[in-house]
Amino acid sequence: MPCSIILRGYTRCEEIMGDKRVGLKINILELLLLLFVGLKLTGHITWSWWWVLAPMWIPIAIASMLVIIFFIAGGTLNEIKRRVERRAESAPRSKEDPHPSRRIDPVIIHRADDSPPDC
Numbered sequence: 001m002p003c004s005i006i007l008r009g010y011t012r013c014e015e016i017m018g019d020k021r022v023g024l025k026i027n028i029l030e031l032l033l034l035l036f037v038g039l040k041l042t043g044h045i046t047w048s049w050w051w052v053l054a055p056m057w058i059p060i061a062i063a064s065m066l067v068i069i070f071f072i073a074g075g076t077l078n079e080i081k082r083r084v085e086r087r088a089e090s091a092p093r094s095k096e097d098p099h100p101s102r103r104i105d106p107v108i109i110h111r112a113d114d115s116p117p118d119c
Helices: 012-017 028-042 054-090
Strands: none
Touching: 028 054
16 A cells, blocks of 8 residues: 555655645646536537637647747748848958958048149
8 A cells, every 4th residue: 555544644655755745736727628528518508519628729729829930930030140141151352351341431631722632
């Protein structure tokens, strides 16, 4: 017997598991599912079985949609990253200037009494 009662008032299971209590844990969706199935089988509700079993399939459908959205978003972000990298690789670079975006264009400054250069 795994849970036989011993003299001190504890069960052998409680001795093995420490102070943790073993109990039935049920969440609200499982409770609703049991309630809906019971009401359907006793004839108190005339819903379709799809709606009776909704507490079971709706969370699965929501989780599936979220996974699909994350895969699509992740693939889109990776594609954008690849396009940016390809664009950076295909941009023309001169050999003497490894960073063309940091290049500063020279500005010609001349005095007021000088005539502007002919272009």
